[in-house]
Amino acid sequence: xxxxxxxxxxxxxxxxxxxxxxxxxxxxxxPGDPVQIxxxxxxLSPERAAQVRRQYGLDRPLWVQYRDYMGDLARGxxxxxxxxxxxxxxxxREALGPTIQLTLxxxxxxxxxxxxxxxxxxxxxxxxxxxxAMVLALLGVSMPIFYLGLLLLFAFSFTFHLFPxxxxxxxxxxxxxxxxxxxxxxxxxxxxxRSSMLxxxxxxxxxxxxxxxxxxxxxxxxxxxxxxxxxxxxxxxxQLAGLLTGAVVTETVFSxxxxxxxxxxxxxxxxxxxxxxxxxxxxxxxxxxxxVVDLSYAVIDPRIRYG
Amino acid sequence: MGEIGGTLRVAEAERRTxxxxxxxxxxxxxxxxxxxxxxxxxxxxxGAAIGVVVLxxxxxxxxxxxxxxxxxxxxxxxxxIRAAPSLDHLFGADAFGRDIFSRxxxxxxxSLPVGLVAVAIAAVVGVGLGLTAGYRGGWVDGLIMxxxxxxxxxxxxxxxxxxxxxxxxxxxxxxxAVGIASIPEYTRVVRGTTLSVRETEYVTAAxxxxxxxxxxxxxxxxxxVLPPIIVLVTLGIAGAxxxxxxxxxxxxxxxxxxxxxGNMLSDGRSMMRHFWWxxxxxxxxIMLTVLAINLLGDGLRDAxxxxxxxx
Numbered sequence: 001x002x003x004x005x006x007x008x009x010x011x012x013x014x015x016x017x018x019x020x021x022x023x024x025x026x027x028x029x030x031p032g033d034p035v036q037i038x039x040x041x042x043x044l045s046p047e048r049a050a051q052v053r054r055q056y057g058l059d060r061p062l063w064v065q066y067r068d069y070m071g072d073l074a075r076g077x078x079x080x081x082x083x084x085x086x087x088x089x090x091x092x093r094e095a096l097g098p099t100i101q102l103t104l105x106x107x108x109x110x111x112x113x114x115x116x117x118x119x120x121x122x123x124x125x126x127x128x129x130x131x132x133a134m135v136l137a138l139l140g141v142s143m144p145i146f147y148l149g150l151l152l153l154f155a156f157s158f159t160f161h162l163f164p165x166x167x168x169x170x171x172x173x174x175x176x177x178x179x180x181x182x183x184x185x186x187x188x189x190x191x192x193x194r195s196s197m198l199x200x201x202x203x204x205x206x207x208x209x210x211x212x213x214x215x216x217x218x219x220x221x222x223x224x225x226x227x228x229x230x231x232x233x234x235x236x237x238x239q240l241a242g243l244l245t246g247a248v249v250t251e252t253v254f255s256x257x258x259x260x261x262x263x264x265x266x267x268x269x270x271x272x273x274x275x276x277x278x279x280x281x282x283x284x285x286x287x288x289x290x291x292v293v294d295l296s297y298a299v300i301d302p303r304i305r306y307g
Numbered sequence: 308m309g310e311i312g313g314t315l316r317v318a319e320a321e322r323r324t325x326x327x328x329x330x331x332x333x334x335x336x337x338x339x340x341x342x343x344x345x346x347x348x349x350x351x352x353x354g355a356a357i358g359v360v361v362l363x364x365x366x367x368x369x370x371x372x373x374x375x376x377x378x379x380x381x382x383x384x385x386x387x388i389r390a391a392p393s394l395d396h397l398f399g400a401d402a403f404g405r406d407i408f409s410r411x412x413x414x415x416x417x418s419l420p421v422g423l424v425a426v427a428i429a430a431v432v433g434v435g436l437g438l439t440a441g442y443r444g445g446w447v448d449g450l451i452m453x454x455x456x457x458x459x460x461x462x463x464x465x466x467x468x469x470x471x472x473x474x475x476x477x478x479x480x481x482x483x484a485v486g487i488a489s490i491p492e493y494t495r496v497v498r499g500t501t502l503s504v505r506e507t508e509y510v511t512a513a514x515x516x517x518x519x520x521x522x523x524x525x526x527x528x529x530x531x532v533l534p535p536i537i538v539l540v541t542l543g544i545a546g547a548x549x550x551x552x553x554x555x556x557x558x559x560x561x562x563x564x565x566x567x568x569g570n571m572l573s574d575g576r577s578m579m580r581h582f583w584w585x586x587x588x589x590x591x592x593i594m595l596t597v598l599a600i601n602l603l604g605d606g607l608r609d610a611x612x613x614x615x616x617x618x
Contacts, residue, residue: 019461151590286460286461
């Protein structure tokens with residue numbers, strides 16, 4: 001167990017280093033002179049260019065710049081936004097809360113909806129419930145998240161006035177965005193839970209449980225579902241990318257603050273320190289979450305450690 | 308060959324990939340029979356048949372947009388501003404009085420190629436890297452797979468957004484960004500298959516009779532890699548169309564007034580309350596296309612999976 005955890009942690013280190021290298025190089029990969037980026041779009045006099053070059057340390061060798069970049073990162077300094085002149089970390093920290101909130105709410109929707117649909121489809125296999133659940137799942141996979149968001153807005157906010165359309169506040173503001181974020185994942189989860197349940201329901205221990213007279217509801221929940229959920233847990237890690245992506249897009253649809261808004265605005269303004277910071281933070285979060293999911297998988301399913 | 312330890316290590320590392328591609332691994336292409344067989348089965352699958360028909364219709368409408376479209380997609384008409392759907396304007400008109408039906412038709416000429424070209428880029432590069440990594444092994448494999456791990460560390464849209472930020476937004480850059488962001492998937496699946504095929508007897512036999520590496524890879528390994536890739540490519544086009552239109556929706560892809568499904572949706576976002584049709588129809592076009600491709604992809608997976616052969 002310890003070996004597995006240590007090895008998995010060790011694997012994450014080069015990936016994290018790679019992420020920092022990529023975000024560092026981003027501004028250098030842009031065609032043209034990086035000075036232009038940091039100075040903005042205006043015409044530059046040679047003196048001004050030299051000044052900017054010195055200010056941002058662009059006149060030094062690349063590896064020295066990277067070393068300084070890493071030093072800054074170690075101190076939690078992501079630089080200042082070119083547009084706002086505010087520390088990048090401050091902007092990102094403010095945006096992080098709403099995005100995490102939305103992602104988790106989306107995860108909740110995905111799991112509850114997905115497991116419910118999947119279990120129902122498996123129990124009532126080949127019935128209209130099964131067909132209906134799988135059609136819904138297919139729609140969920142095929143629906144672009146921003147389209148779903150707009151349709152939800154139109155139906156539940158503009159037509160029936162059940163939920164507020166935009167902004168943040170209480171849980172009512174979170175419902176529609178969370179459904180938009182979680183629906184696609186719930187579709188994948190429903191498919192996965194269905195096939196996993198069907199497999200587990202055929203196992204000997206389920207037959208045994210039935211044979212000794214356990215109530216069907218308990219057979220499904222305690223004997224089957226518990227085992228059927230193991231693959232779902234790993235899958236959640238993979239889905240987190242989808243959920244995070246969804247949150248980024250959904251923020252634009254519902255005009256919510258968050259990391260996605262920050263990233264989109266920053267790219268629009270070509271505000272590279274802010275772009276680099278957002279990409280870095282999002283990727284690090286993503287890697288850490290996947291790490292945690294992998295480790296939790298090892299705790300849930302002892303077989304993985306000897307695999 | 309010192310492969311046993313390596314194979315075990317690889318087996319562990321590839322668990323996730325294998326789980327996904329498992330139904331398609333280790334099968335052998337039976338030249339003509341299989342293709343015919345697969346096509347017949349595909350056509351008998353009602354979902355896939357519907358998918359093919361819908362997709363063909365979407366492609367034809369996009370190709371013949373200049374003939375079919377009743378209006379110029381860019382032309383503004385002050386008489387028709389935000390006109391509701393009617394016989395004059397089937398899908399209504401937008402804030403500039405542009406005919407939405409015509410714009411949806413022309414939009415397909417952007418959104419569909421983005422999906423196709425992006426996936427072509429991803430598949431060619433991804434398959435090449437996967438074959439190289441799987442066949443060569445050793446440090447080449449290590450290097451390529453660390454690169455893939457790194458790319459997988461970024462959620463797809465974030466990577467695509469970062470690439471658009473670097474490259475700037477244009478149609479080609481959009482294709483490139485979406486394509487590059489989709490490379491790792493192909494590499495992982497192809498590498499996994501290559502690793503297992505490399506150990507088969509006919510590859511060893513080919514090596515023994517003196518076949519060169521490129522010949523072995525192209526004639527003996529590539530055919531085995533194709534079935535999972537066909538499925539991946541099909542579903543990948545759906546994903547790429549969504550990713551491309553998402554970037555355009557966010558204002559990072561194809562810019563208005565050029566019609567593209569994603570940016571049309573974005574146009575209508577602020578007037579959804581009263582003029583729903585401005586966003587509704589472009590979104591429907593994306594959804595139908597993606598749905599059709601997904602149906603086709605699922606059908607292909609079933610058709611190419613030999614385990615279902617005798618059912």
